[in-house]
Amino acid sequence: MVRVALPFLSLAVAGLGLAEDSLYSKRATKRFIDESGNYNISFYHINDVHAHLDQFSSSGTDCTRPERGCYGGYARVKTVLDETRPDHPDSLVLNVGDEFQGTLFYTFYGGEKIAETLNQIGFDAMTLGNHEWDGGDDKLGDFLKNLTFPIVSANVFSDNEKLNSTIKPYHIFEEYGMAIIGVTTETVPSISSPGKGTKFTDVVTAVQDSIDEIKRTTNITRIAAITHIGYEGDKRLARETTGLQLIMGGHSHTLLGDMEGAEGPYPTLETNKDGDEVFIVTAYRWGEYLGYIDVTYDAEGKILAYHGAPIHLTNTTKQDEGLQAQVKAWRVPFEEFAAEVVGESSIVLDQSTCQEKECALGDLISDPSLSQ
Numbered sequence: 112m113v114r115v116a117l118p119f120l121s122l123a124v125a126g127l128g129l130a131e132d133s134l135y136s137k138r139a140t141k142r143f144i145d146e147s148g149n150y151n152i153s154f155y156h157i158n159d160v161h162a163h164l165d166q167f168s169s170s171g172t173d174c175t176r177p178e179r180g181c182y183g184g185y186a187r188v189k190t191v192l193d194e195t196r197p198d199h200p201d202s203l204v205l206n207v208g209d210e211f212q213g214t215l216f217y218t219f220y221g222g223e224k225i226a227e228t229l230n231q232i233g234f235d236a237m238t239l240g241n242h243e244w245d246g247g248d249d250k251l252g253d254f255l256k257n258l259t260f261p262i263v264s265a266n267v268f269s270d271n272e273k274l275n276s277t278i279k280p281y282h283i284f285e286e287y288g289m290a291i292i293g294v295t296t297e298t299v300p301s302i303s304s305p306g307k308g309t310k311f312t313d314v315v316t317a318v319q320d321s322i323d324e325i326k327r328t329t330n331i332t333r334i335a336a337i338t339h340i341g342y343e344g345d346k347r348l349a350r351e352t353t354g355l356q357l358i359m360g361g362h363s364h365t366l367l368g369d370m371e372g373a374e375g376p377y378p379t380l381e382t383n384k385d386g387d388e389v390f391i392v393t394a395y396r397w398g399e400y401l402g403y404i405d406v407t408y409d410a411e412g413k414i415l416a417y418h419g420a421p422i423h424l425t426n427t428t429k430q431d432e433g434l435q436a437q438v439k440a441w442r443v444p445f446e447e448f449a450a451e452v453v454g455e456s457s458i459v460l461d462q463s464t465c466q467e468k469e470c471a472l473g474d475l476i477s478d479p480s481l482s483q
Contacts, residue, residue: 149410151407153405154202156401159362163183164216164441166187171213182425185231200427203284204233204235206337209241210222210225210229216441223257226257236261239262240363244299244305246304247304247306263292264293265281265294269308271311281321290331292325292336293336293338294336314348316350318348341365344363350383351383356413357404363393364396366400396420402421404418
C-alpha cells in the first residue's frame with residue numbers, strides 16, 4: 112500500500128516564513144492522489160551553506176545584533192524538519208553541496224563539526240560542491256567517511272580510495288520507489304584542489320547514463336537529481352536529458368520564488384527531450400532558506416503538479432535548543448581569535464555578490480596581497 116504524504120506543510124510552519132504556492136502541470140487538472148496510482152512525495156533541500164552552522168546577519172557575518180535580524184543556522188533547519196516531517200512520512204531531506212568554506216567552523220575544525228551537524232539533521236543523501244575539495248582529496252575523504260548517509264555524484268571518478276569507496280552515481284530509495292542522481296560542476300579542477308587522479312566528466316552525459324542504467328536495471332520510474340552546477344547549468348541539463356523530472360540545484364546561490372530579488376520562479380520549468388516539464392528548484396545560500404517542494408508523480412514517473420516554496424529561516428523560526436547549544440560550545444575555542452581587532456571599516460564588507468562580480472570583501476582580501 113502506498114502511503115500518501117500531505118499535499119502541503121502543516122499549520123505548524125505558519126510562523127516559519129513559508130510563502131506557499133502551487134502550480135498545475137499541463138498534464139493534469141488536479142494534484143491530489145487518486146486511484147490511478149499517482150504518488151506524492153515531499154523534498155526538503157538545502158545548498159551552499161558554506162559552514163554557516165550558526166545564525167548570521169544579513170551580510171553573512173556573525174549575528175551580534177539580533178534586533179536587526181538573524182537568519183539561518185542548522186538549529187532552525189532542525190526545528191522545521193522536526194515539526195513538519197512527521198506529517199510527511201514519504202519525504203527526503205537532501206543536501207546539494209558546498210558545506211565547506213565560509214566561516215571559522217570550517218577554518219578551525221575542518222569538516223569535523225560539519226559532519227557531526229549533518230548527521231544530526233538526518234540528511235538522506237548529499238552531492239558534492241566544488242568547495243568540498245578545497246582541502247584536497249584526503250581531507251574530503253575523511254569527511255565523507257564520517258557521514259551516515261549516501262554521497263552521490265555521477266560525474267566524479269577518483270583513484271583516491273576514500274573517495275572511490277564513498278561516492279556513487281545515484282542512490283535508490285526502495286521504500287519510495289525513488290532514485291536520486293547527483294552531479295558536481297566540471298569546473299572543480301580550476302576553482303578548487305582535487306588530486307590529479309580525480310576527474311569530473313560531462314554532467315549531461317553522466318546524468319543521462321545514470322537514468323538509462325536505472326531504467327534498464329530496475330523498475331524505478333521516479334527519478335530526481337541533486338546538482339551542484341548552477342541555475343543555468345540546471346536549465347541546460349533539463350533541456351538536454353530524457354527521463355528526468357525534478358532538479359534540486361546549487362552552486363550559483365540563486366534565489367527562486369516570489370520574494371524581492373528572486374531571479375526566477377520556484378520551481379522554474381523547462382522542457383526536456385521527451386517534451387515533458389522538468390521542475391527546477393534551488394534554495395539560495397548559507398542556509399537562509401530551506402527548500403520545500405511536494406511533488407505528485409503519475410504511474411509513469413512524470414510530474415503532475417507540485418505544492419511548495421522556500422521556507423525563510425528568520426528570527427521567527429525557533430532554534431532547536433540541543434543543536435544550538437552544541438554550536439555555541441563549538442564556538443568557544445575560536446571566539447578569542449575571532450574577536451581580535453585587526454582594523455576598522457567605514458563600510459559594510461558585503462560578500463553576497465562575490466561569486467558574481469567585484470565585491471567589498473574581495474577587494475579587502477585581494478588588494479593588500481597585490482600591493483606586496
